[in-house]
Amino acid sequence: MPIKAIGSQRCIIDSRETAATLLYSTDSGKIIEIYNELVPSVDDPRLKLFDVEDFEDVTPKVILPxxxxxxxxxxxxxxxxxxxxxxxxxxxxxxxxxxxxxxxxxxxxxxxxxxxxxxxxxxxxxxxxxxxxxxxxxxxxxxxxxxxxxxxxxxxxxxxxxxxxxxxxxxxxxxxxxxxxxxxxxxxxxxxxxxxxxxxxxxxxxxxxxxxxxxxxxxxxxxxxxxxxxxxxxxxxxxxxxxxxxxxxxxxxxxxxxxxxxxxxxxxxxxxxxxxxxxxxxxxxxxxxxxxxxxxxxxxxxxxxxxxxxxxxxxxxxxxxxxxxxxxxxxxxxxxxxxxxxxxxxxxxxxxxxxxxxxxxxxxxxxxxxxxxxxxxxxxxxxxxxxxxxxxxxxQHRKGHLRIGYDADFVIFDPNAxxxxxxxxxxxxxxxxxxxxxxLIGIVQRTILRGLTIFDVSHGGPSKSPLGKPILEPREH
The missing domain is CATH 3.20.20.140 (Metal-dependent hydrolases)
Known part of the structure; x- marks a missing residue:
C-alpha cells in the first residue's frame, strides 16, 4: 500500500493552525496518521515505520482540508x-x-x-x-x-x-x-x-x-x-x-x-x-x-x-x-x-x-x-x-477536516501570492x-483528492484524467 507524507509549519487542523505531518494512502485514499509536528525528512523513524515512499514539506504554504x-x-x-x-x-x-x-x-x-x-x-x-x-x-x-x-x-x-x-x-x-x-x-x-x-x-x-x-x-x-x-x-x-x-x-x-x-x-x-x-x-x-x-x-x-x-x-x-x-x-x-x-x-x-x-x-x-x-x-x-x-x-464523517480515517483531500494554498x-x-x-x-491575494497551488492530485499550477492545471467519483451512499448523518 503506497504511503505518502506531506507536511507544513502551517496546517489547519481542528480549528487551529499548527505544524503537522499527514500520512495518507493513495490506495485507500484515506489519511492514516497525523503527527503534530513537521518531521525533518523522509528518513524520520516514524515515516520508516509506515514505509513512506515520498515526503514533501510545503512550508511556508498552508495545508487546508x-x-x-x-x-x-x-x-x-x-x-x-x-x-x-x-x-x-x-x-x-x-x-x-x-x-x-x-x-x-x-x-x-x-x-x-x-x-x-x-x-x-x-x-x-x-x-x-x-x-x-x-x-x-x-x-x-x-x-x-x-x-x-x-x-x-x-x-x-x-x-x-x-x-x-x-x-x-x-x-x-x-x-x-x-x-x-x-x-x-x-x-x-x-x-x-x-x-x-x-x-x-x-x-x-x-x-x-x-x-x-x-x-x-x-x-x-x-x-x-x-x-x-x-x-x-x-x-x-x-x-x-x-x-x-x-x-x-x-x-x-x-x-x-x-x-x-x-x-x-x-x-x-x-x-x-x-x-x-x-x-x-x-x-x-x-x-x-x-x-x-x-x-x-x-x-x-x-x-x-x-x-x-x-x-x-x-x-x-x-x-x-x-x-x-x-x-x-x-x-x-x-x-x-x-x-x-x-x-x-x-x-x-x-x-x-x-x-x-x-x-x-x-x-x-x-x-x-x-x-x-x-x-x-x-x-x-x-x-x-x-x-x-x-x-x-x-x-462530516469523511470530508471537511484533516483527521485520521478521513478522505485525503488537501489544498496547498499560498496565502501571500x-x-x-x-x-x-x-x-x-x-x-x-x-x-x-x-x-486576489492567495493562490491554490495544488488540490489533492483522496490522495491523488487533481490540480497543480506547476503542471498546467487540472489533471489529465478525471479522478472524482459520484457520492451515492445513503445519507446517515
Missing part, C-alpha cells in the same frame, strides 16, 4: 452549453474544492425523481474531476418521489417559493412544504429553500418606485426583489418547520436557507437558533464581496437572485457569518451562455440571473476578509467552506464572471 461547495449548478444534461460536469468540476478543483454538490436544476430533466436522477448519473460518467454529490428537487406533484431519491443517494432537496426561471422546475406552496417536511421527518435528508416570496404586499417594488424605470440600471432590478421577499419567505419556512415539529413529537427535518442575501433576515435566523430549531443558512462569495453601489449600468454579469444589496448589507452579512447566524459560504455557481446575459443590451430585468464563481471562493474570501477588522482567518474560512458545508451535506482574475483564464465553460480584472 479540501473545500466542500454545497451549491453548484452543473446543468448537465440538457443545458450542457451553460456548464457541464467536466468543465465545472475542473473549475472547482482549481480553487481547492474537492467536493461539489450539484443542484437539481437547471439540467433537463431536473433531479425530481429516480429516473431523472439516473439520467444525470449516466451523463456524469467519466467526467468528474472532483467528488460530486447531488441534491434532489421539491416541485409540485413529486412528494412520493422524495424517499426513493433519498435511498438512491441524494443528500436532500431544494425548492423555490417563486419562479425558478426555468419552466420544468415550478415553485411550491405552503401546503407542499408542510407535506414535504412530514414526508421527510424521519429521514436524514435536508430540506432547502430558495427563500424569496412575493406576497404582493404594498411594500414591494411594484408599488413603491417610479413607474418609469431604466432596466439597464441596477437599482431598478434591486427594487424589483426587495428585502421583504427574503424576510417573508424565511418567516413562512420557520412557521412550517415549527408546525412540522409540533406534529411529529418535536422531530423535524433539518432545514437550510440557500444564498441568504438580506441582512433583514438575519434576526429571523438568530431567533430560530435561540428557539432550538434545526435550521441553518448559507451566503455566497458574491454577497460578501460585491455591493450594489458599485454595479455599473448594464453590468448584467452581476445579476443574481436574490440580488446583491448595498454596502451596509454586505458588512452585515459578514457579521451574521461571524456570529453564527449564517453558517456557511458557497458559490451558487449558476452559469449560462453569454447570450443569456444580454451583455450588449445590458437589461437587468430580462438577463439570466446567476454568477459564475466556482473555484474562486478561497482566494476571494481570503482577500475580502483581509479588509475587515479583525481580519478573517483561514480557520474561519475552513469552518465556513469545509467543516460546515460537509456537515450540511451529511459528509497574488493573482488577477480574467475571463479568458477561468476554467468554467462560459468565460464570464463578475470578478474579471480583480486582483
Amino acid at each position: 479540501g473545500l466542500v461547495d454545497s451549491h453548484v449548478h452543473l446543468n448537465e444534461p440538457g443545458r450542457t452549453d451553460w456548464e457541464g460536469f467536466a468543465t465545472g468540476t475542473r473549475a472547482a478543483s482549481s480553487g481547492g474544492v474537492t467536493t461539489v454538490v450539484d443542484m437539481p436544476l437547471n439540467a433537463i430533466p431536473p433531479t425530481i425523481n429516480v429516473a431523472n436522477f439516473n439520467t444525470k448519473l449516466k451523463a456524469a460518467e467519466g467526467q468528474l474531476w472532483c467528488d460530486v454529490g447531488f441534491w434532489g428537487g421539491l416541485v409540485p406533484g413529486n412528494l412520493k418521489d422524495l424517499i426513493p431519491l433519498v435511498k438512491a443517494g441524494v443528500r436532500g432537496f431544494k425548492g423555490f417559493l417563486m419562479d425558478s426561471g426555468v419552466p420544468e422546475f415550478p415553485p411550491i406552496d405552503k401546503c407542499y412544504i408542510e407535506n414535504a417536511m412530514s414526508e421527510l421527518s424521519n429521514s436524514k435528508a435536508m430540506v432547502m429553500f430558495h427563500a424569496e416570496l412575493d406576497t404582493g404586499s404594498q411594500e414591494t417594488s411594484h408599488d413603491n418606485h417610479h413607474q418609469e424605470t431604466d432596466s439597464c440600471q441596477y437599482d431598478s432590478f434591486l427594487a424589483s426583489r426587495p428585502d421583504r421577499f427574503e424576510f417573508d419567505a424565511i418567516s413562512l419556512i420557520i412557521d412550517c418547520l415549527k408546525k412540522s415539529m409540533a406534529a411529529n413529537s418535536g422531530k423535524g427535518p433539518s432545514v437550510h436557507i440557500v444564498h441568504l442575501a438580506s441582512m433583514e433576515a438575519i434576526p429571523l435566523m438568530r431567533q430560530a437558533h435561540k428557539d432550538g430549531l434545526p435550521i441553518t443558512a448559507e451566503t455566497c462569495f458574491h454577497y460578501l464581496s460585491l455591493a450594489a453601489e458599485k454595479i455599473g449600468k448594464g453590468a448584467t454579469f452581476c445579476k443574481c437572485c436574490p440580488p446583491i444589496r448595498n454596502e451596509k448589507n454586505r458588512l452585515a452579512l459578514w457579521e451574521g457569518l461571524r456570529d453564527g447566524s449564517i453558517t456557511s459560504v458557497v458559490s451558487d455557481h449558476s452559469p449560462c451562455t453569454p447570450e443569456l446575459k444580454q451583455l450588449e443590451k445590458g437589461d437587468f430585468m430580462s438577463a439570466w440571473g446567476g454568477i459564475s464563481s466556482v473555484g474562486l471562493g478561497l482566494p476571494l474570501l481570503h482577500t475580502v476578509g483581509s479588509t475587515l477588522n479583525p481580519s478573517v482567518s483561514l480557520m474561519e474560512i475552513v469552518k465556513w467552506c469545509c467543516e460546515n458545508t460537509a456537515e450540511q451535506v451529511g459528509l 497574488k493573482q488577477r482574475v480574467t475571463n479568458p483564464t477561468v476554467y468554467f465553460k462560459n468565460k464570464l464572471t463578475a470578478y474579471n480584472g480583480q486582483e
Whole structure:
C-alpha cells in the first residue's frame, strides 16, 4: 500500500493552525496518521515505520482540508452549453474544492425523481474531476418521489417559493412544504429553500418606485426583489418547520436557507437558533464581496437572485457569518451562455440571473476578509467552506477536516501570492464572471483528492484524467 507524507509549519487542523505531518494512502485514499509536528525528512523513524515512499514539506504554504461547495449548478444534461460536469468540476478543483454538490436544476430533466436522477448519473460518467454529490428537487406533484431519491443517494432537496426561471422546475406552496417536511421527518435528508416570496404586499417594488424605470440600471432590478421577499419567505419556512415539529413529537427535518442575501433576515435566523430549531443558512462569495453601489449600468454579469444589496448589507452579512447566524459560504455557481446575459443590451430585468464563481471562493474570501477588522482567518474560512458545508451535506464523517480515517483531500494554498482574475483564464465553460480584472491575494497551488492530485499550477492545471467519483451512499448523518 503506497504511503505518502506531506507536511507544513502551517496546517489547519481542528480549528487551529499548527505544524503537522499527514500520512495518507493513495490506495485507500484515506489519511492514516497525523503527527503534530513537521518531521525533518523522509528518513524520520516514524515515516520508516509506515514505509513512506515520498515526503514533501510545503512550508511556508498552508495545508487546508479540501473545500466542500454545497451549491453548484452543473446543468448537465440538457443545458450542457451553460456548464457541464467536466468543465465545472475542473473549475472547482482549481480553487481547492474537492467536493461539489450539484443542484437539481437547471439540467433537463431536473433531479425530481429516480429516473431523472439516473439520467444525470449516466451523463456524469467519466467526467468528474472532483467528488460530486447531488441534491434532489421539491416541485409540485413529486412528494412520493422524495424517499426513493433519498435511498438512491441524494443528500436532500431544494425548492423555490417563486419562479425558478426555468419552466420544468415550478415553485411550491405552503401546503407542499408542510407535506414535504412530514414526508421527510424521519429521514436524514435536508430540506432547502430558495427563500424569496412575493406576497404582493404594498411594500414591494411594484408599488413603491417610479413607474418609469431604466432596466439597464441596477437599482431598478434591486427594487424589483426587495428585502421583504427574503424576510417573508424565511418567516413562512420557520412557521412550517415549527408546525412540522409540533406534529411529529418535536422531530423535524433539518432545514437550510440557500444564498441568504438580506441582512433583514438575519434576526429571523438568530431567533430560530435561540428557539432550538434545526435550521441553518448559507451566503455566497458574491454577497460578501460585491455591493450594489458599485454595479455599473448594464453590468448584467452581476445579476443574481436574490440580488446583491448595498454596502451596509454586505458588512452585515459578514457579521451574521461571524456570529453564527449564517453558517456557511458557497458559490451558487449558476452559469449560462453569454447570450443569456444580454451583455450588449445590458437589461437587468430580462438577463439570466446567476454568477459564475466556482473555484474562486478561497482566494476571494481570503482577500475580502483581509479588509475587515479583525481580519478573517483561514480557520474561519475552513469552518465556513469545509467543516460546515460537509456537515450540511451529511459528509462530516469523511470530508471537511484533516483527521485520521478521513478522505485525503488537501489544498496547498499560498496565502501571500497574488493573482488577477480574467475571463479568458477561468476554467468554467462560459468565460464570464463578475470578478474579471480583480486582483486576489492567495493562490491554490495544488488540490489533492483522496490522495491523488487533481490540480497543480506547476503542471498546467487540472489533471489529465478525471479522478472524482459520484457520492451515492445513503445519507446517515
